[in-house]
Amino acid sequence: MCGINLIINPKEDGKSTIQKMMQATQHRGPDFSDFCQITEGVWIAGNRLKILDLSASSNQPFWSEDKSCVLVWNGALYNYQDLRNNLLDLGYNFKTNSDSEVLLLWLKHYGSDKISELKGMFAFVFVNISLQQITIARDPSGEKPLYFYQNEETWCFSSESRGVLAGFGKEIKIDKSQFLPYFYSRHSFPDRSFYHDIQQHLPGTGLTLDFNGKTVRNFEWTQPKFIQDVPSQEVFESKLKDAVLKNFHAERPVGIILSGGADSSLLYRLWTEETSQPVATFTAAFEQKYQAKYKDPVFAKKLTSQFEGFHTEVLVNPEKIQKHWQEYIAGMDQPIGDSAGILTWLIAKEAKENVQVLISGAGADELFGGYTRHSAFAKYLKNPKFYLQIKKLSENLPFPRPYKKFLNGIDSDPERTFLNFASLLNIPDDEYSKFQLWYPKDAGIFQNALNFDRKYFLVNDVLKIHDNVCMTQGIEGRSPYLDFEMIQWTKGFSEDQTLFYSSKKMIKEALEKRGFAKIAKRKKIGFGIPIKEWLQEDESFRKWVFGTIKEMNAKWAADFPREMQQIAEAPEKVFKDQFLLVWNLFILASWLKNQE
Structure with a gap:
């Protein structure tokens, strides 16, 4: 604001x-x-x-x-x-x-x-x-x-x-x-x-x-726990409806960033259900050849079909990214390695002509265990010794990369295991204590993992992006899932209840009973740009990214962690497997260059 x-x-x-x-x-x-x-x-x-x-x-x-x-x-x-x-x-x-x-x-x-x-x-x-x-x-x-x-x-x-x-x-x-x-x-x-x-x-x-x-x-101070016997679907939906109505309360036009996923879709559906009023919605769309994988526009269009004329698709391609990149970086207060930043910025740039408030689904994953790392951690907690044995047996076996990352992250200490899952690479032993300082220890093992994501990742990545990029366009960002009473309610869950309702069970059930089972059952791919595809297929884009990283490396390499040095020195050798890390280095390199 x-x-x-x-x-x-x-x-x-x-x-x-x-x-x-x-x-x-x-x-x-x-x-x-x-x-x-x-x-x-x-x-x-x-x-x-x-x-x-x-x-x-x-x-x-x-x-x-x-x-x-x-x-x-x-x-x-x-x-x-x-x-x-x-x-x-x-x-x-x-x-x-x-x-x-x-x-x-x-x-x-x-x-x-x-x-x-x-x-x-x-x-x-x-x-x-x-x-x-x-x-x-x-x-x-x-x-x-x-x-x-x-x-x-x-x-x-x-x-x-x-x-x-x-x-x-x-x-x-x-x-x-x-x-x-x-x-x-x-x-x-x-x-x-x-x-x-x-x-x-x-x-x-x-x-x-x-x-x-x-x-x-x-x-x-913090939100106090709301003690309850058994959390119910009815109470969840009531609290979220209340949060939606409060977040939409404004004397300037309000819009929603629709990812086509469960979180933002449910916010939109509850608003239209409660008010029968249309609301401006904005969704990122990529080139036609990528829409088999990145189906956000398809699901968003079905969701908003009741009110034609209020939905906007924002086309995003490598040329558009390059055209606006310097303006985006100039507005970046602090570097955050997340491609959701430029995506949200482009949506906000388009949306500012029509709205002054943008609603997002931020916080749902952290409250209700919606990330892949949460389901992986829940699986690990069922039988840690079994997965430690599998890890030993798999050291010389050609497991697919996602399984390899899961197994490589496993440790006898659950806390260390989740920190590995939550990091882009396993944290080195000699640096681990610096990250461990931020890990909560006041609840159950799985609850502590969600609280870490909410207090560490959500605040410093997702929310900071949402605030920063919206504010560069003169827009206020809001997140109904982070309503005070919603957080207070979820903090009252027991460890078993938190595990039972993880994978966003309540959010998905609310969508399914409203006829949006396909959205509820969508495979989570994250909110971001097709980095891997663009780097592989677009030579101009690839040279632009790699060249910027190498410029940074020439100046700052001596101050980088060892693994960071290796990637920054030769991004072309690792980008097919480590495309997220490469993109994050590109963001940092661009921001550092702008400081000059």
């Missing part, structure tokens, strides 16, 4: 610094931008994309009537009407119909004590001038990003690392240590960025600072 910026005790002129930061994040809020000085050493700025209450009275920075508090924030509160009623009972009056005013008055009244009652996606900076305190926080699902820089008494916060760079770019260099997680995980570690000294504010955490930049309080 917006971009937020805060600077405390700037090293240079505060006014010019906050203006540079605001301008660097202006794409996040194309409808309005402004800044203000709180005290001599505190400046804030906001960029607004208007979604609710389109009037100027909801512009940011958003001040309380008595000028005692001010807010800049990014996101949406889906329970703002309930919170508003609570505040009305306490005697508060409202001058707008926005969730911004609700958030400001809630924080003014309760501080951070009742932050757990905020149900939505958000990152915010709230200044209480009366108390001379600044509270900064990010929601537990990590849907909205937040970066910061700290040096002695200076603090700088922004929705994007480029916002921080705008104030301190001359001092900050590439963090070479992040090549390691990028190669194995597609992104930096969750608390870091690809810039030295620019860190990420972790989801579900907050801090309160005084006007001198001294820490008053650190706090954290």
Whole structure:
């Protein structure tokens, strides 16, 4: 929805610094931008994309009537009407119909004590001038990003690392240590960025600072468990319907990215079922010769046939990728090795002519065990010793590559096994502890695996792509499966229940009973471009990709992990089997080149 910026005790002129930061994040809020000085050493700025209450009275920075508090924030509160009623009972009056005013008055009244009652996606900076305190926080699902820089008494916060760079770019260099997680995980570690000294504010955490930049309080929170006896299909569908209606609530046009798969298809079907209203839908389509494998347009067209004229197919081919690549990379705040990025960017570029909110199915796989690695891990957990024996026997046998990867990833330690499954290659022994730090240990074995994907992969890959590429086009991305109450409900599952309902059993059942069994039973191929086919069949595309990687290797090879060096040095030798790794290196190479 917006971009937020805060600077405390700037090293240079505060006014010019906050203006540079605001301008660097202006794409996040194309409808309005402004800044203000709180005290001599505190400046804030906001960029607004208007979604609710389109009037100027909801512009940011958003001040309380008595000028005692001010807010800049990014996101949406889906329970703002309930919170508003609570505040009305306490005697508060409202001058707008926005969730911004609700958030400001809630924080003014309760501080951070009742932050757990905020149900939505958000990152915010709230200044209480009366108390001379600044509270900064990010929601537990990590849907909205937040970066910061700290040096002695200076603090700088922004929705994007480029916002921080705008104030301190001359001092900050590439963090070479992040090549390691990028190669194995597609992104930096969750608390870091690809810039030295620019860190990420972790989801579900907050801090309160005084006007001198001294820490008053650190706090954290998460969605509490909803304890239940037996999860039911009826409750699932009811909660998801509620989440859909809340996410679609906006005063600007809303659309859906339809992959033709189960997750986004069910969101679309529930919306039309509940409202009988059409909604703009967008699906990526590839050349005719690839449609036997990449059938998204076929399934999406059948799903949307009830409302003709609202569905758009976005043709994607190598020529289009090359034409727009530099613009895409220039808008990439942090490198993420996932071809879903350029695909989502091209869809958002087309969609911005018609909508300002884009709904996606993000989060469904992580909540309900929908990835191939989840089914592989569930299979392994049934009999680990058996699969360890098979692994030993298979060392010299010509197993097909998918089976080989499955067997190579198996370890006597379930945690190590899943980390291998979740990584593009098995993590080396001497680097394993760096990844293990991010692995949850507070639930069942299978639940911990899903929680790892939700807190590590989902936040730093899927959601960051969705936020970044949508915001470059002035669009807000939303994910109904990550509704506060949906997460709370699934956290109440037992280990056995989580396993039983994995492979997205509830999502598929909901589609089947609505007559979409073919969509429910589709083989999962992932949301991305036909990298393997393009690299094999298009010489121009292949040379472009390989040449860019080799340029990067000539400059950075000494800082790469060993396996990364080998691929970057000769991508043409491995691309048929390791096409995903090759594409990820191409993204990184393009981003690094753009930094120059």
